[in-house]
Amino acid sequence: MEETMRRKLTGAALMLIVGIAAGHFSRLVSLGVILPAAFFIRRTKSDRRDLAVFLLLFYVCGVLCLISSDIAWAGGAEYNGNEVCPMEAEVLSVESEDTGIRMECRLISYNGRKVPLLLRQKILLHSYAPVKENWRLTGRRVFFHGRLSAPDSAGNPRCFNYRMYLRSRGISHIGTVNAFRLRPSGGIHPLSFSKRRILGIRERFMARLSCDEETKGVVRGLLFGDTSAMDEQIYEDFQSNGTAHVLAVSGLHIGVLYGVYRRLTRKRKSVPATAGLVFFLFFYGTMTLWSVSVTRAVLLILLVVLGDALDRRYDLLCALSLTAMLVLLHQPYALFGAGFQMSFLAVIFINFLTPALKRYIPEETAAMLAVQGGMIPYTAYMFNYIPLLSLLCNIPVIFLLSIAVPAGLAALLISVAAGTPGIPGEVFCGIVQMMTCCNRLLSQQGLFSIDVVSPPLALVAAVYLCVLFFVSETCSVRRNRRDRNFLRTAAVCILGVSLIFATGDRTPFDDACAVMVDVGQGDCMHIRTAGGADILLDGGGRKEYNVGKKILKPYLLKNRHRQVDLALATHLHTDHYRGLKELKEVYPVRRTVLSGNAGQRIDLGNGEAVEILWPIQRDDSVEDENRNSMIFRVTVRGIRILVTGDITGEGERMLLERYMGTDALKCDVLKVAHHGSRYSSTREFLKAASPKIAVIGVGRNTYGHPAEETLRRLEDCGVRVFRTDRQGAVGIIAKKNGLEVVTNWRGP
Structure with a gap:
């Protein structure tokens, strides 16, 4: 009975996920x-029909959840206004x-009209107004004048999609205001007040x-999963070591709490202790603002506690399936967030790989190895790096974490009681x-x-499916029975699912x-020759932002370009050259050309070439670097x-004179x-x-x-x-x- 229930819950969760994914990629096909x-x-057959109907219902539920979310989102299209208008919102965090400050709010009124309760979407509001003890704004209503817009989607193929990231958190619009005023205190919801x-x-601590x-x-x-105040280099150290997961409050932290609870109760039932644990979990979850990883971890521990209270055996896969369903029914787009994916993948690998590994190594090390090894393909695909010493680094870090979390929470409780962490x-x-x-x-x-x-995503999917299948109980039983038909069917299914991932x-x-790469207000063109060489013409750049590291490098790695064979800068202005300079510090660039004269030619093979048409001779005495701008024909x-x-325009006139009568x-x-300058x-x-086609490299500018x-x-x-x-x-x-021209459309 328990085995049947576990399979049903796992199947229901999988079909809910399939329904949400199918509804996102093609509503017509999914229906x-x-x-x-x-x-x-x-x-x-009748003995399988009930289970099939049960699974189909959850697939339909997933599709409908996704569609209802899309309809609610479409209802907020009127907020994409170009005019400044008055608004009221409740501050959530x-x-x-x-x-x-950055405030996550729920919109209450827009342009003088109350927003219907079911259409009250979350917005992300950036305010330049300085606020002391800004946590006091939580639960308050703010009035402001401004304009809202849909967040930017991914500017470049396969790169970070800010709109999808916010949508996975339930946020539909963003806005910026210079000032706001507060509604007089009173009438605050008890939950918001708490x-x-x-x-x-938290802030006083x-x-x-x-x-x-x-x-x-x-x-x-x-302690709270908030990395916004962390030094960038320190965070990168955690990332490169594969230990950044300790900065996202998750099962590791909640597990330490549960371990303390079990030690205090000595594994005996205690209603006061259990009530205290549940209260503290909600207290701590609120401090961390209920990220997906915290929500998942708290729900899993609550299911453990419920199982103990009812004398029911706890099954991790069953609990994980139920938790995933609860999260996705509440917010279907959470499925596409890295937080959800990493959090649940980690637990899946603990569940499947630890039993196989602990035959050879201690259980704690086996669980750690299961997570670190299991996350390598995902990390490589999503973040484009592999921490070579991940397991070695995690041993001391997790040991220290097991001491730090109880010490930190003890300090927090003492701070509440005595006014000092002690x-x-x-x-x-x-x-x-x-x-x-x-x-x-x-x-x-x-x-x-x-x-x-x-x-390739198909390869990642195939690796995961093969590993999880071969360590599963089902595969073990079928292998022992020498059921070759089942194994062949499983192989065909894995291949089919992998091919579906390949098309996506x-x-x-x-x-x-x-490709005219989107680098904001700047130029960058990526040329891919018939021989497979990668060439960059300019690289964009901004004084306050590392374009080479944060835009060009991810673009190249995510689109599977291992190196830049040739980089040419038209001239040395920041918005053309700086990105190339920054890229060279973090990515292999074999050859860089910063200057040249008309008549020079770089042969690329297969009849392909870069011809320099201008300048005739570089003049370092001129103040305007634009006059030395190299002109290429590729x-x-x-x-x-x-x-x-x-x-x-003057330079264009000189070009016309020089090449008059030629093509x-x-x-x-x-x-x-010059980004479409009038001159x-x-x-x-x-x-x-x-030309037949004109491309303009431009971003928000004054x-x-x-x-x-x-x-x-x-x-x-x-x-x-x-x-x-x-x-x-x-x-x-x-x-x-x-x-043929293709674009990475950025519209709402």
Whole structure:
């Protein structure tokens, strides 16, 4: 009976996940398979029919949950306004930023109209108004004037999708305000009031700790899962060692709490102790703002406690399935968040791999190895690195964590009772500093972590399915029975599922020979030659943001480019060259060209080449670097691409004079000069170049780029215009009958 229930719950959770995933990728297909499935079920044997109907119902439930979420989201489309209007919202949580605060709110009224209760969506509000003790805003209502917009989706293929990340947290819109006012106190919901009091306890505890700000940043991450105040280099040390999971409050932390509870009760039933544990779990969960990992861990422990109370055997897979269903029914888009995926994958591998490994090594080490080994394919695919010393690094870190969490929580309770963390606080801070030093020592600035391109999703799926199947009880039983038909059927199913993942992994950009990469306000074009060489023409760049490390490197690794064979900068302005310079520090770039003269040619093989058309001779005496901007014409797979840097109208006139009577400026694709400045792309130049396609590298800016008159001139010349601020990355695909343009559309 218990075995049947476990299989039913696991099957129900899987079908709910399949329904949500299918509804996301194709609503029509996901609904279209329901009737054929129902017809097929009618023809199955009666002893299996009930189970099949049960599973189909959960699939339908998943599809409908996803569709209902989409409908609610569509109801918020009216908030994508360009005009500033008055709004009211309830503050759910607050975080500090360098330039102000970030508030997660629930929208109550918009432009003077009350928002219906079922359509009250969550918004993320950035405010420049300084607020002391900002946690006091929790539960309060704020009035402000501003505009809301949908978050940016991924600008480049396969890269981080901010919109999907926020949606997995239930947030639909973002906005920025300079000031807001509070509604007078009173009428606050009891839950919001309790949450504010608990967060106040957390912040007072943090203020009372006698350690430096760097250590406090780690304390926030370690004890409350808040890494916003952590030093970036310290966080990278944790990442490269494979120990960053200790900074996301999860089963490790909650498990330590449960271990303390079991020691105190000596495994005997105690109603007061159990009630105290449940209260403290909710108290602690509120302090961590109920992230997915905390929610999962708390629900699992509550199921353990419930099983003890009812004298029922606890089954981890059964509990995990029920927990996943509860999380996804509440927020179906949580399925697409890395937090949900990592949290549940880790427990799945503990459940499946630990029993097999503990035959050879101690159980604690087996569980650690199961998690670390199991997460390698996911980490490689999602984050493009593999921590080589992950297991070795986790041994001391987890040992210290097992001491730090009880010490930290003891210090927290003493702080509440006595107004000071006392000796446990000193011990806790000392342990945190030891963990930080240990990570720094083992990291060696990423020496033992290797960057990898994202493996094919089909391969990741096949590896996971094969491993989980071969260590499962079902496989063991069937192997003992020598049931070859079942094993062959399982192999076919694994292959089929992997092929489905393969189709979902492919993007149109895989066939592009040129991609205008979205680097914000800057230029970067990626050329992929017929021989497989990767070339970058400019690399964007910003003074306050590391474009090379945070945009170009992920773009290249996620799209499976192992190195840049040639990088050329049109000129040395920040928004063209800085990104290339930053990229060279963290990624293999074989050759860089920063200057050249007209007439020089770089042969790429297969009839492909980069020709330098300008300048005739670099002039270092000029103040305007744009006048030294190199102009390239790239020929790749039969397509001619003219890259014009930041050349001005005067520069265009000189180019026309030099190449008069030739077709040197003729092109199929024009990289519009100076981000679409009004002073470039003259009618005479456009007529001489006669491009079919124009691409503009541009982001949010105060320069007026691209200028309306420039866009009008391009339109008058019959040129199709694509711009990265609206359409994301722009890919050019060579076809037998011409060009095809694909975009990573950024619309709402």
